[in-house]
Amino acid sequence: MSLTDEHIPTRDEILTDIWQRLSDSADQAGKAWGVPVLSNQFRGEPTARSVVLRAVDSEQRKLFAFTDARSPKVAQLREHSAAIWTFYDPVGRIQLIAHTEIEVKSVGADVDHFWNSSRPESLHCYLGEDAPGTKVDTPSVVPTMSIQLHDLAGGRENFAVLEATIKELDWLALRRSGNLRARFHWTGEDWDFSWLVP
Numbered sequence: 731m732s733l734t735d736e737h738i739p740t741r742d743e744i745l746t747d748i749w750q751r752l753s754d755s756a757d758q759a760g761k762a763w764g765v766p767v768l769s770n771q772f773r774g775e776p777t778a779r780s781v782v783l784r785a786v787d788s789e790q791r792k793l794f795a796f797t798d799a800r801s802p803k804v805a806q807l808r809e810h811s812a813a814i815w816t817f818y819d820p821v822g823r824i825q826l827i828a829h830t831e832i833e834v835k836s837v838g839a840d841v842d843h844f845w846n847s848s849r850p851e852s853l854h855c856y857l858g859e860d861a862p863g864t865k866v867d868t869p870s871v872v873p874t875m876s877i878q879l880h881d882l883a884g885g886r887e888n889f890a891v892l893e894a895t896i897k898e899l900d901w902l903a904l905r906r907s908g909n910l911r912a913r914f915h916w917t918g919e920d921w922d923f924s925w926l927v928p
């Protein structure tokens with residue numbers, strides 16, 4: 731099924747397409763939905779940044795990203811867990827806005843698994859001595875060449891997983907035949923579906 735043709739997709743077709751696109755994009759920074767913008771609010775101020783979508787779990791309605799445990803967003807999300815992930819595919823012309831609650835995890839079997847199964851070049855950024863966002867006199871560069879997983883052990887304590895549980899999805903497809911927008915709200919048992927004016 732193409733969401734760009736004139737067929738009006740059903741609720742289930744849209745949901746299947748959403749999870750397919752998310753899982754195709756996970757750990758694929760080159761894919762359109764691979765680098766969402768993650769936004770939250772902290773003490774009344776909006777804040778947002780790009781992150782790499784690392785994994786998804788459609789059964790548990792989860793999205794995962796990795797970050798430095800010392801980064802400002804970790805302290806913010808530990809205090810206020812509500813966060814929005816915005817995805818846009820400029821070729822498929824589909825936007826997805828996922829309203830979530832984030833749990834920051836830095837210990838446990840899941841976090842160890844993500845750490846151990848990651849490519850070394852994705853983990854070298856956790857070796858820095860200072861927290862992300864620290865002011866410095868000169869730019870510091872951590873060499874990325876030839877880093878092996880065992881060289882990275884010191885970075886493990888700085889590694890954190892953002893585990894987001896989706897509460898609501900706002901889906902928008904731009905189509906020549908007429909834009910479509912739909913909302914999926916998780917009731918606790920199932921997705922409550924509504925078409926919305928785009």
Ligand SMILES: Cc1cc2nc3c(=O)[nH]c(=O)nc-3n(C[C@H](O)[C@H](O)[C@H](O)COP(=O)(O)O)c2cc1C
Nearest residue numbers: 765779780781782795796797798801802803862863
């Ligand atoms: C393409 C791209 C991918 C990024 N991926 C991540 C990521 O997966 N995790 C992360 O913490 N920061 C990532 N960043 C950096 C963040 O956008 C941000 O600059 C940094 O995390 C500091 O955010 P904070 O000060 O809000 O904590 C990425 C930046 C770009 C440009």
